[in-house]
Amino acid sequence: MFEVLTYVDIGLAAVMVLLALGKARGHIVARRKGLTRNVSRLMAHGLIGLLMLVYVRLSVGWLQTYHSLGTDLDVSGMFTMLWVYCLL
Numbered sequence: 001m002f003e004v005l006t007y008v009d010i011g012l013a014a015v016m017v018l019l020a021l022g023k024a025r026g027h028i029v030a031r032r033k034g035l036t037r038n039v040s041r042l043m044a045h046g047l048i049g050l051l052m053l054v055y056v057r058l059s060v061g062w063l064q065t066y067h068s069l070g071t072d073l074d075v076s077g078m079f080t081m082l083w084v085y086c087l088l
Contacts, residue, residue, distance in 0.1 A: 010063070013056045020049035 024045040030036045 007063075010056055010059045013052050013059065017049050017052040017056065020045045020052060024049060 024042055027036070027038070027042040027045065031039075031042065
């Protein structure tokens with residue numbers, strides 16, 4: 001179950017990374033051409049892209065850990081991140 005959800009999560013997050021970084025690139029091009037002076041959209045899309053990259057990396061790490069566990073479900077040494085405290 002976790003394996004399938006992780007593959008779906010990684011796929012969706014990868015698409016979100018591409019969209020967010022593509023939008024950020026578009027904002028950079030628009031700023032260079034002088035079409036906009038808005039910085040907040042550029043920062044927001046760039047930050048979304050970076051956070052999603054971190055999420056993809058952690059999901060891939062979890063998938064590797066999940067496969068290495070086999071039948072032994074000892075996750076005491078596994079790295080975990082509490083996203084609630086990271087965003088405060």
